Amino acid sequence: MIDRDGEVLWLDNGLVRLGLLPALGGRLLSLSTPDGREVLWRNDKLLTDRLELRQEHRPHGGSLGDWVNYGGDKTWPAPQGWERADQWAGPPDPVLDSGRYAVTAEQTGGTAVVTLTSGDDPRTGLRLTRRFELGGRSGYRMTLTARNTSARTVRWALWNVTQLGPGEVRVDGPAEVTELLAGTAFPEWQEVPGGVRVPGQDVVGKLGFPAATGRITHTADGLTWTQTFAVDEDAEYPDRGSRAEVWLECPQPRPLAALGDLDPPARIVECEVLGPLTTLAPGEATTLTIDCTIEGE
Numbered sequence: 001m002i003d004r005d006g007e008v009l010w011l012d013n014g015l016v017r018l019g020l021l022p023a024l025g026g027r028l029l030s031l032s033t034p035d036g037r038e039v040l041w042r043n044d045k046l047l048t049d050r051l052e053l054r055q056e057h058r059p060h061g062g063s064l065g066d067w068v069n070y071g072g073d074k075t076w077p078a079p080q081g082w083e084r085a086d087q088w089a090g091p092p093d094p095v096l097d098s099g100r101y102a103v104t105a106e107q108t109g110g111t112a113v114v115t116l117t118s119g120d121d122p123r124t125g126l127r128l129t130r131r132f133e134l135g136g137r138s139g140y141r142m143t144l145t146a147r148n149t150s151a152r153t154v155r156w157a158l159w160n161v162t163q164l165g166p167g168e169v170r171v172d173g174p175a176e177v178t179e180l181l182a183g184t185a186f187p188e189w190q191e192v193p194g195g196v197r198v199p200g201q202d203v204v205g206k207l208g209f210p211a212a213t214g215r216i217t218h219t220a221d222g223l224t225w226t227q228t229f230a231v232d233e234d235a236e237y238p239d240r241g242s243r244a245e246v247w248l249e250c251p252q253p254r255p256l257a258a259l260g261d262l263d264p265p266a267r268i269v270e271c272e273v274l275g276p277l278t279t280l281a282p283g284e285a286t287t288l289t290i291d292c293t294i295e296g297e
Contacts, residue, residue, distance in 0.1 A: 001112040001134065002105050008051045009105060011112050015138040016294055019051050021070075026101035026116035026130050029072035031225075033296055039225050041163045041268050042071035059094035065261025067092045071163045071268075075144050077124050078159035078274055079238040082260075086155060088124060095121040096128055111135045125150030125280075139293030148280035157238045158275035158288040162227070166267045167220025169198040169246050171209045178208035178240050183256050187248050202250040204264060208242030216244050216271050222297040227273055229290045235276030245272040 003010040011018040019030030029051050031039040046054055047070060060066065063082075069091075076096060081087025091097040101116040111133055118128040131143040144158050175191035183204030190197045198207065200220075217226045231243050239245065247270035255261040275288035 001107055001110075002114065004105075005050065006052070009103065009114055011114060011132065011134045011140075013110075013112075013134055013136060015136075016134070016140065018132065018134060018140060020114060020116065020132065021051050021072075022101040022103045022116050024057060024070050025074055025097045025099060026118060026128070027070060027072040027074045028132070029070065031073075031294070033223065033294060037221065037223055037296065039164065039223060039294060040072050041165045041266065043069055043265060045265070046070055057098070059098040059100070061090070061093050063260035064091070065255055065263060067262070068098070069163075069265055073160070073162040075128055075130055076159045076161060077126055077128075077146060077156040078277075079157070080159075088156075093121070093123070095119050096124070096126070101130070120149040122150070124156060125152060125154040126156060137293070138295070139291065142290045142292065144275075144288045144290070145285050146278075146280070147285040148282055151282055153279060153281050155277055155279045156286075157277045158286060159238070160273045160288070160290060162271045164218050164225070164269045164271065165220055166200045167218050167269055168200060169269060169271060170217045170219075171196045171198070171212050171244050171246065172215040173209060173213035174211040176209065176211035178210060178242060179205075180208045180239055180242070180245065181206040181247075181259075183249070183259050183262070184252070187246065198246050198248075200267075200269070201248060202267070204249045204252065204256065204259075204262075206245055206247040208239050209244045209246075210237065210241035212242075212244040214243075216246075216273065218269060218271050224295045225271075226293045226295070227271065227290050228293075229273050229288065232276050237274055237276055239274070243274055245274065246270065247272065
């Protein structure tokens with residue numbers, strides 16, 4: 001069920017196949033079905049189908065325009081920003097986003113478990129851990145942990161970001177939508193029974209969902225990918241209370257100066273899950289669990 005191919009770890013239970021590349025910020029870079037359909041977006045200019053690098057990778061920082069976007073699924077701290085010490089000034093950064101993650105892998109009975117652990121980031125004070133469990137279903141569990149390894153008290157939220165191709169997104173919960181960021185415009189959305197629908201559209205922008213109830217789905221090419229997660233009704237969340245977020249981007253004629261010269265490489269949909277803002281004394285940790293499933297025609 002666990003296969004190592006150079007730098008890549010493949011997890012396969014016959015229903016779903018995961019490809020993990022610890023050297024690239026602990027990313028999940030492939031999520032496919034037995035018939036070969038890929039769920040995630042990844043940058044084919046940078047990676048082969050076997051997740052081999054087409055060019056040398058080095059951990060790096062800088063502005064958004066310097067970010068090397070490989071795609072896939074990754075975990076960052078929130079809130080994001082470049083103005084204060086309590087904001088994460090990435091991506092990129094050389095530790096949590098583009099650094100090498102340590103690996104442990106084990107198989108117990110019919111369950112494969114891979115744990116990816118970042119280095120200790122001096123700026124945020126955090127060490128991130130991404131634990132993947134693949135059993136006998138068409139899906140997997142991610143358990144994300146942020147631990148304060150510094151000597152100071154810090155306050156952060158876990159923020160899991162999954163990049164997918166063009167498709168439709170549904171966020172369950174009351175239709176409370178916060179316009180967070182407009183690179184070219186805010187994405188359009190519609191209220192539907194029990195949730196909010198964000199259709200595919202050519203725009204660069206982000207919406208937040210402060211009333212999300214713990215389920216977000218992306219549907220495209222006959223596949224529906226679903227994340228479920230617990231929400232804390234009494235907790236404070238980053239980004240004006242957002243428990244989930246949807247970011248859309250599409251290629252532009254020139255880099256977006258207002259977004260640090262971000263240069264979108266493709267039509268990409270990001271489904272983002274956030275944990276509550278948590279004050280962490282030295283040695284303390286916060287955890288977020290996300291269950292992911294795939295259903296197809």
